[in-house]
Amino acid sequence: MTPWFEWLLQAMDERLRLRAPGRKTLNKVFPDNWSFLLGEIALVSFGILVLTGIFLTMFFSPSTAPVVYDGGAELYRGRELPAAFESIVRLTHDVPGGLFFRRIHRGASHLFIAATVMHLLRVILTGAFRRPREINYHVGIVLLTLAFGAGFTGYSLPFDSLAGTGIRVAYSELLSFPFVGDRLAFWIFGGDFPTGNMIPRFFVFHVLLIPGLLIGLISLHLAIMARQRHTQFPRPGIDGHRFVLGKPLWPSQFAITTSLVLWTGGLLALAAVLIPWSDVFLIGPYRPGEVGNNAQPDWFLFWLEGALRILPPVEFDLPGVTVSGPFLAGIVLPGLVFGYLAAYPFIERKVYGLHGEWHVLTNPLEVPLRAASAVTVFTFVLILSAAATNDILSRMTRIPIETITWFFRVTSIVVPAALGYLAWRYAARRGARAGGVASSET
Amino acid sequence: MSGRAGAGTRRLRPLLSWALLAVAGTALTAGAPGAQAQQDAIDPATAIQGADVYTSQCARCHGAAGQGGQTPSGPDAPALRGAHIALVDLVLRTGRMPPGDPDGDTKARRPLTDERRDALLAWMDDQLGLRGEIPRVPVGGNPARGQEVYAANCAQCHGSTGGGGVAGGGAFTPVLVDREPLVIAEAIRMGPFQMPQFGEDVISDRELADTIAFLEEVQGEPGTPVGLVELNPVFAGAFVFAISLAAIVSAMWLSGRVSMFPDAPEDGEQP
Numbered sequence: 001m002t003p004w005f006e007w008l009l010q011a012m013d014e015r016l017r018l019r020a021p022g023r024k025t026l027n028k029v030f031p032d033n034w035s036f037l038l039g040e041i042a043l044v045s046f047g048i049l050v051l052t053g054i055f056l057t058m059f060f061s062p063s064t065a066p067v068v069y070d071g072g073a074e075l076y077r078g079r080e081l082p083a084a085f086e087s088i089v090r091l092t093h094d095v096p097g098g099l100f101f102r103r104i105h106r107g108a109s110h111l112f113i114a115a116t117v118m119h120l121l122r123v124i125l126t127g128a129f130r131r132p133r134e135i136n137y138h139v140g141i142v143l144l145t146l147a148f149g150a151g152f153t154g155y156s157l158p159f160d161s162l163a164g165t166g167i168r169v170a171y172s173e174l175l176s177f178p179f180v181g182d183r184l185a186f187w188i189f190g191g192d193f194p195t196g197n198m199i200p201r202f203f204v205f206h207v208l209l210i211p212g213l214l215i216g217l218i219s220l221h222l223a224i225m226a227r228q229r230h231t232q233f234p235r236p237g238i239d240g241h242r243f244v245l246g247k248p249l250w251p252s253q254f255a256i257t258t259s260l261v262l263w264t265g266g267l268l269a270l271a272a273v274l275i276p277w278s279d280v281f282l283i284g285p286y287r288p289g290e291v292g293n294n295a296q297p298d299w300f301l302f303w304l305e306g307a308l309r310i311l312p313p314v315e316f317d318l319p320g321v322t323v324s325g326p327f328l329a330g331i332v333l334p335g336l337v338f339g340y341l342a343a344y345p346f347i348e349r350k351v352y353g354l355h356g357e358w359h360v361l362t363n364p365l366e367v368p369l370r371a372a373s374a375v376t377v378f379t380f381v382l383i384l385s386a387a388a389t390n391d392i393l394s395r396m397t398r399i400p401i402e403t404i405t406w407f408f409r410v411t412s413i414v415v416p417a418a419l420g421y422l423a424w425r426y427a428a429r430r431g432a433r434a435g436g437v438a439s440s441e442t
Numbered sequence: 443m444s445g446r447a448g449a450g451t452r453r454l455r456p457l458l459s460w461a462l463l464a465v466a467g468t469a470l471t472a473g474a475p476g477a478q479a480q481q482d483a484i485d486p487a488t489a490i491q492g493a494d495v496y497t498s499q500c501a502r503c504h505g506a507a508g509q510g511g512q513t514p515s516g517p518d519a520p521a522l523r524g525a526h527i528a529l530v531d532l533v534l535r536t537g538r539m540p541p542g543d544p545d546g547d548t549k550a551r552r553p554l555t556d557e558r559r560d561a562l563l564a565w566m567d568d569q570l571g572l573r574g575e576i577p578r579v580p581v582g583g584n585p586a587r588g589q590e591v592y593a594a595n596c597a598q599c600h601g602s603t604g605g606g607g608v609a610g611g612g613a614f615t616p617v618l619v620d621r622e623p624l625v626i627a628e629a630i631r632m633g634p635f636q637m638p639q640f641g642e643d644v645i646s647d648r649e650l651a652d653t654i655a656f657l658e659e660v661q662g663e664p665g666t667p668v669g670l671v672e673l674n675p676v677f678a679g680a681f682v683f684a685i686s687l688a689a690i691v692s693a694m695w696l697s698g699r700v701s702m703f704p705d706a707p708e709d710g711e712q713p
């Protein structure tokens with residue numbers, strides 16, 4: 001094999017002049033830490049999503065027109081179903097491996113978003129977003145938003161009872177925009193809910209628009225990462241701003257990445273056998289107007305669902321427009337959180353009067369603003385997420401749902417504020433001992 | 443069944459009064475519709491067993507004459523005289539009554555044996571003048587049609603797959619899988635507690651059979667090797683947490699470097 005590879009590489013090099021940039025890339029230094037692999041897990045999950053997604057696309061019918069199912073699933077044979085749901089039943093019951101690939105796809109989507117969120121947390125907490133890496137940080141935030149969009153549209157496509165309920169909520173959220181709401185809803189849905197356009201359009205968003213943007217921006221994210229130096233954790237006795245300590249891409253990091261691909265693939269395949277997270281066989285197709293008692297979105301939208309559930313029914317008039325609860329909980333709240341995320345690198349720089357570039361990561365417990373912001377926002381989102389499960393918590397604890405709702409109304413404000421204050425106090429003391437926030441600037 | 447030894451004498455007095463009441467009741471309602479049922483004598487052994495169950499497990503709260511009363515813990519116990527027979531049967535079959543804990547913890551579910559329940563019901567029907575009748579359980583339903591009937595009439599409160607839900611104000615809609623078909627039929631036809639009643643004009647006998655068949659289909663769904671059947675997103679979220687942890691552990695294992703920051707300097711120590 002080796003002579004063939006040599007010949008191939010030689011031929012490529014003669015035509016594309018790869019030797020110099022190739023060597024530089026292969027020698028790129030990757031510092032060693034488990035938390036640097038979170039982004040790679042997201043990347044691997046994305047690859048699995050694309051591959052399984054291509055398979056699923058072949059068998060999916062993006063339409064809500066009624067068709068009669070005549071496959072092997074007894075519960076549905078001879079029934080008229082929305083075409084999208086019918087194709088999911090067919091995929092599950094009549095396509096060999098269909099259910100397995102659907103479950104892997106769903107599991108990979110969960111892991112993709114979870115790993116992206118953990119990666120973001122790592123970047124925020126350790127200060128990897130600081131100059132000169134704000135640019136890649138912002139690309140990353142756009143990627144997370146797109147991942148949410150891909151997750152939501154994918155949840156909607158099977159057009160089962162939960163999916164339809166989710167689309168209904170999204171439609172109302174769009175309508176709640178002041179001034180432009182009805183136009184916006186019309187542009188995206190092509191009419192009043194439920195329209196025949198929803199599933200075809202969501203299909204285009206899910207298999208073309210969002211993945212296209214994701215692939216482009218992930219490439220940009222990686223190119224910027226390759227172009228810039230990798231951040232590293234502080235090591236005693238080493239000036240991390242001048243030297244990067246780590247392993248080269250080839251062969252060390254490549255070996256780790258290969259193992260990670262195998263681990264993640266195995267994990268998702270095992271999960272697909274054991275965990276039926278994409279099954280919609282019993283819950284049945286969506287019928288407009290019929291909502292099950294147990295309707296929740298996927299976990300990454302729990303915080304918005306929770307905000308919708310616990311926000312008291314507010315509605316007030318501003319000149320020429322009515323502002324409603326769904327707008328505050330579903331649009332303003334995520335707008336504020338993502339706005340703060342995007343603005344944070346500049347805020348930290350301004351507040352601490354920082355200059356220059358940062359290549360060594362800092363302990364968040366030594367930067368009061370960062371510790372307080374991270375703790376406050378994270379606990380706030382976590383408590384709102386818990387509020388989205390208020391019906392299930394109520395059933396488990398036998399506490400009336402109204403009491404639980406009030407509990408979350410209070411704790412979602414008090415607990416993040418209190419923990420944020422404590423984090424600030426602790427980080428201020430510890431940071432002062434460590435020599436202040438600007439102590440390791442280049 | 444505590445205090446069984448002394449039960450014999452305690453049992454006789456109410457029995458006598460029941461006999462008197464029954465005579466009076468029969469005299470009063472003779473000729474009224476439904477009187478025929480009350481005149482059908484029940485087997486004496488059944489009557490004795492039913493009376494025994496009633497006096498030992500019901501009379502304390504609901505009163506010796508089924509007139510209602512108070513539970514030891516405070517809340518009112520409803521009158522049983524003239525109650526709907528399907529409601530009484532449903533409450534007994536699902537184990538809501540008699541309380542599993544004699545001191546009145548109504549959340550414990552310990553249903554009577556079939557024999558004791560049937561005796562109690564026959565005796566109550568005979569002595570307390572229960573109204574209505576136990577609905578028929580139509581058989582041979584089609585689960586496919588049942589899913590549509592269920593989605594249109596039941597899912598709003600009981601969840602899309604019969605998992606139960608919240609009804610507000612501390613009330614909960616019960617789980618519907620693993621229920622006897624008769625209980626489903628009784629609930630639909632009679633509308634127990636806060637549940638609305640569905641007559642044959644809303645859910646026909648055939649649709650009732652379909653609904654029961656659908657719930658049996660849900661119950662029989664095999665699930666994965668670890669026994670999981672379709673997950674609500676909340677439980678799916680718990681598994682997302684689990685695979686995220688597995689991913690973190692594999693990242694730690696692969697990189698071999700778990701520590702992140704050097705230890706914090708102690709107070710007074712120079713960084």
